[in-house]
Amino acid sequence: MSDLTQLLRRDLPASIVVFLIAIPLSLGIAAASGAPLLAGLVAAVVGGIVAGALGGAPLQVSGPAAGLTVIVAGAVAEFGFAGTAAIVAVAGVVQILLGVSRLGRAALALSPAVVHGMLAGIGLVIALSQVHVLLGGAPQSNAWDNLRELPAQIADHHGLSALLGLLTVGILVLWPRYVKVSVLPAALVAVAGVTALAWVLGADVARVELPDRPLEELITPVWPDAPLHRIAVAVFTIALVASVESLLSAVAVDRMHDGPRARLDRELVGQGAANTVSGLLGGLPVTGVIVRSSTNVTAGARTRASAILHGVWIAVFVLLCASLLETIPMAVLAAVLVVVGLRLVSLAQLKTYARHRELPTYLVTALGVVAIDLLTGVALGMITAAVMILWRLTRCEIHTVQRAPGEWLVRISGTLAFIESVRLTKEFGAIPAGGEVDVELHLDYLDHGAFETIKTWEEMYQKSGGQVRIHEVHDSWFHRATSGRLGGGRSTPRLVGSWSRWQSIDHQRRDAMAIGIAEFERNLAPMVRPHLAELARDGQRPEQLFITCADSRLVPNLITASGPGDLFCVRNVGNLVPPHTSAAAQRPIGSSLAPPGMGDASVGAAIEYAVDVLGVTTITVCGHSGCGAIRALQSGAAVAGSSLGDWLALSGVRFSDVADEERCCTDNVVQQLANLRTYPVVQAAEAAGRLRLTGMYFDIAEARMYEVDPILAIHRPLNTPVA
The missing domain is CATH 3.30.750.24 (STAS domain)
Known part of the structure; x- marks a missing residue:
């Protein structure tokens, strides 16, 4: 698919879906932050275009985020919005420096329980303030006051504005459950539908107010008239929270698609550039946001063009269709923020942290943010996380x-x-x-x-x-x-x-196996039981027949990093493959092979079963260093007529250099590969191209596997070791 075709078929439709979601969210977040509504739209435009073009997470969508609402509201109350815009611009520079310094992954070192607890606390603060607006009242200055005044607000007389807000909440909650159409997101349907209803009813309610000439009404940032340490705290708070939220979102988005992976340091630079531009243009701070990003992926986006285009559509809409936005009731935007805020408190996350015993960290952080302030809540959460770690240790x-x-x-x-x-x-x-x-x-x-x-x-x-x-x-x-x-x-x-x-x-060695079995049943069996149950139900389908020595130092599954169902193993003294009986019968009396007609039914049965029944695609013969069988053959210590002597006589191996033990081991592997080819089932499978024979040599002291060249009978490294 060409780039243009992909843009038209994938990225363009996805950008429109994201644009439709971003408009109401951007307005609502600006309203909840106590900032001009235009500031939210500016941040959405800049986040889409600048962060979309420069960031390291191509499918991530950036814009104003609910996670920064509490911080921005506090900054606006302390420094005014012009001062807050200047702080946002400087915070962007800090993010750029963090990205250039390659500290992107360091931001992810913060405990996820603290981050999600912080977002949950912010969500509760947003919901507690915006529910007052939804019900026709005004939000208080802090979460406790909002909570204390809530019963009176609920009991008060409510007009049409509150009914519109409640209807919006109902649509936001029910629409995703019953309608699975990605091009009609719940936020768009709720805001557009209730706004249209308010227009039909001629409702006299507070509505969105935007400047008639948006470009002329952009707020110029002004350096705050405040102590430097207070400004520095605000700058670093915005920079760090925006960075962590963006990086966590980028990592989450990576799990949703199979495209290029996020480059976190570049993403920090892109987010920093967006925040600097947004602050200079009088916009809210920008972060990567998971709701819009996940919608972007679900809608079919393939490249960063979707995020960039969504910013372009917002800019065009604000410049040409601002009058449509001014028909939206403020209670409707408040309803959107109430639902968004409550969704930041995820029941799934609560269950996850409870299961991993990190719920105290999550709850302390969330309650600290609600009861005191964001920085104190995060600090308390980090202290709790440290205490929990020490407790576990x-x-x-x-x-x-x-x-x-x-x-x-x-x-x-x-x-x-x-x-x-x-x-x-x-x-x-x-x-x-x-x-x-x-x-x-x-x-x-x-x-x-x-x-x-x-x-x-x-x-x-x-x-x-x-x-x-x-x-x-x-x-x-x-x-x-x-x-x-x-x-x-x-x-x-x-x-x-x-x-x-x-x-x-230090007593009886017979206890060792019993204790080992008990260890397996107690600790390992629960982990492998689902896989073994599946193998028991579906049968085995190993890829390899692995023929190796019975030496106790050689553990096939260990040296091949394989598990149940991977290898069909044959182990014997010397990793021998006696020739097929018909081939053995053709050998003259006195040869180093067995007497006429003598073979080994056990090995032959395993070979035939593996090739004909299991359908293995590879047969590997693996020798090893320090092999006692090879030493016996080298020294002639195997006594003819003994079981060991008769068995080793089946090898058929002739050593090229009896004094070189390693060469003798590889000579033996090469001979056993030749013996394998005397079996009709092996010959037929090789001729059909569905079977491959390989030889290997394992050096026990080095813990390293070598490949055996069947022609030169030498071994060379199979893999280059990692330093």
């Missing part, structure tokens, strides 16, 4: 159960620090002397103080005639502390380390 669960008379199990999980020593001592002290105690550790971290508490109790309990067994089922913190290595080096991840690395088992 020191949180530990200790459960003691009696499994049988005289037998006890103490399970400790989480982060075990010295501040839990008193609790540990209390739990251990409740266990009767002379018993058998298993202490099961599922620890993310163990500090020295907590280690000393456990160790001291263990020694004292054993001196009193009891037995203590300590098992580590998550990591090896206690074991490393016992050997004087607590905090030294890196711990082995549980899924990678062997039993000996993650369990401190």
Whole structure:
């Protein structure tokens, strides 16, 4: 599709849909901010054209945002709107500097619970103020006064203005539920429909007022006559809140489409440029806004042309059709803002943060914004987030159960620090002397103080005639502390380390598997159960037959980063593929292959099942360093007539250099690939182009995979390691 065709078919229609939504929202946000209504339209035009052209998120739409309403209202009350415009322009410069300094992603370090709590608080403040306008009254100076006066406002006599506002709310709420037409957004239908009704009824209500000559009535910014520190606070507040809101919106929009990803530093520069221009032209601050952006994506936009064009349409409409905007009742705009404000309090987010145990941070921030002010609310939210992090870092669960008379199990999980020593001592002290105690550790971290508490109790309990067994089922913190290595080096991840690395088992090794199975069923099974259930229902469809050695150091799923259903594995001593029986029967007596007619039905059955039934597309033979089977063949240690000797005789391998162990391993891989091709099912699948054979060599010490060249019998790096 050509650029022009895409513009006409995708971006142009999307820009019109966004333009229709942006008009009422821009007017409403300006009214709620205490700014001239024209300022909201100026910000919408500049946000669309400037941020749309220069920003790093092509499908994001920018303009005046409800999230800045409270901040702007406070600035207008303190500095006047001309002073606020100057502050907006300087805030834009700050954003440009942040973007040039490549600090875009740093803004995302703020806890999402704080950001969404801030927006929820702002939404409540907006709704509490605008509901008074909707009901025909006037908003108070702060949220508490608005809340206190609300019962009286509701009980007061209401005229036609309030009915128009309530009708608008009804349309905004019900329209999206029953009408799924993207070109008719709820805000447009509500504002246009109720405005038309008011015109038909000849309602005498307060309406939008715009200058007759918009270009001549643009407000010139004036530097505020106020202390510099107050101005600086306002500048940085607008810059930071606008930046965070824009970047969060850009990240959210990225998840909605498959186009180019957002470049956050460039987006900050674009937003800063838009704010500077908007401030100089007497407009409100600009941010990327998720409602208009998501509408843009849903409407089919493909490039930044849609965002730019929506700004152009607003400018044209204001210049040529301002009289139409002046027919909109103010109660209708207030109704739009009430719904927008309440939607900033998302029930889905409340559930999410409750599930992740971050609800206190969200609520403290929101209530702080409502009860005090925005900066204090955000500060309280950040303090709460820090306290929650510290609480999690020191949180530990200790459960003691009696499994049988005289037998006890103490399970400790989480982060075990010295501040839990008193609790540990209390739990251990409740266990009767002379018993058998298993202490099961599922620890993310163990500090020295907590280690000393456990160790001291263990020694004292054993001196009193009891037995203590300590098992580590998550990591090896206690074991490393016992050997004087607590905090030294890196711990082995549980899924990678062997039993000996993650369990401190100093009694019977037979317990290792039982503890490992219990660890799987407790921690891993819940994660893999849905995938395994799907495989159980639909059957297996592996992509590869993976033939490798039975060596315990070689873990196929680990070294290939594969999971259930990916590999169909055959493991044996030496990763051998005995030739097909018909091929073996043709070998002369005394050759290095097996006697006539002798093969291996097990490997042959696996090959035939994998190719004919499962339809694998690749067969891989993987050898490895330090292979005992190859060493036995090199040294001639495999005794003829023994099971091991007879098995290794099936390899058919002849070494090019017996003294070079690595070369012998790759010689063996090449020979097994040749043996594979003696199977009719392999021959047919290769000839049809639906099967590929590959050889690999895994160096255990390097933890690195190599590809084996079947012609030269040499191995070369399969992948370049990441530094």
